[in-house]
């Protein structure tokens with residue numbers, strides 16, 4: 001196991017009726033910017049609950065943060081933050097609103113000319129406004145991590161940054177707010193959660209028995225709970241369980257001391273940037289291609305997943321590996337996700353454009369850092 005430094009300071013407030021706790025958790029006297037997305041919170045009562053809890057504060061609102069939050073939109077918020085002397089940010093919405101708010105927090109205090117450099121050039125985040133959230137969609141784990149992904153449609157880019165300064169001060173998870181989620185978003189969130197665990201677990205063997213067992217526990221629980229939410233969408237306990245799984249899947253507990261593989265995410269982000277594919281669906285499309293391509297590098301962990309999680313009782317290694325890929329695709333299909341390149345318009349030209357872009361950035365993906373433009377073409381040719 002590698003050396004690590006680990007700290008996750010996020011205060012989780014979980015359960016029915018917890019949005020009201022905002023009132024006590026935000027420091028008294030704060031000038032608050034409440035950020036939100038395209039309006040779902042106005043339809044399901046979350047906006048009203050948040051406004052009620054914010055009654056004692058001076059509040060400015062910033063709505064309209066898109067799914068896959070856009071840099072140009074977030075920079076408008078930064079302007080308002082500066083003009084209005086905002087001292088605290090409260091994100092009320094899904095992972096996109098929260099990621100966007102993390103970026104607003106960092107960009108508002110950024111001293112260089114172009115805050116995009118935080119994403120593109122890894123410019124250090126030296127200061128950030130404090131932020132917190134009411135998270136309304138179980139998927140990203142953003143409520144308990146210090147990561148954010150921001151898109152820029154002008155340049156078809158979608159890039160991530162992370163900084164301990166953008167850990168939420170608190171995150172409120174009220175599972176009842178997920179009752180209004182379209183089932184498509186529920187499925188996307190479960191696929192995202194699944195792949196978050198996978199990209200920390202299906203690497204090369206690293207002698208990390210505890211992290212492996214934690215990942216397997218999460219996957220087993222997720223596979224058990226997922227069908228229940230579609231069979232009975234009104235069941236509170238299932239909603240609560242799924243939310244807690246999503247939060248834990250990317251809160252840093254599974255990957256302490258390990259080398260991770262984020263190839264599926266990185267390629268998926270490019271498909272979203274180019275074609276607007278939903279994040280969860282992009283992952284369901286790409287993951288089987290990554291595994292088919294990386295059979296040698298990842299074979300041992302793929303088969304471990306198959307035997308321990310999907311209960312594949314096949315002594316032959318290669319057959320067990322293929323059966324695990326098939327079981328994974330079947331799991332995505334059970335969510336209603338039949339991810340094909342054709343459906344999303346992934347043409348040879350798009351594949352080439354993505355490969356060229358990755359090569360121009362000089363980056364390599366994967367736990368072995370062996371996936372560049374050429375390999376991305378091969379991987380996407382192995383999808384569906």
Ligand code: NZQ
Pocket residue numbers: 036037038039040041044065066067068069093094095096097099136137138139140141142145147148149177178179180181182185188189192250265279
């Ligand atoms: O915008 P509104 O109107 O709020 O509607 C949203 C949006 O249309 C809607 N929604 C959210 N909560 C709802 C709801 N509708 C009804 N009832 C509710 N309770 O759902 C739609 C999707 O929302 P979005 O926030 O985009 O989804 P998600 O939470 O999946 O976030 C996706 C973004 O997170 C990034 C993705 O790349 C993508 O940009 N990720 C962030 C990560 C992180 N910070 O750690 C890791 C992930 O791998 C991921 O990359």
Ligand code: ZN
Pocket residue numbers: 140192196265279
């Ligand atoms: Zn994800």
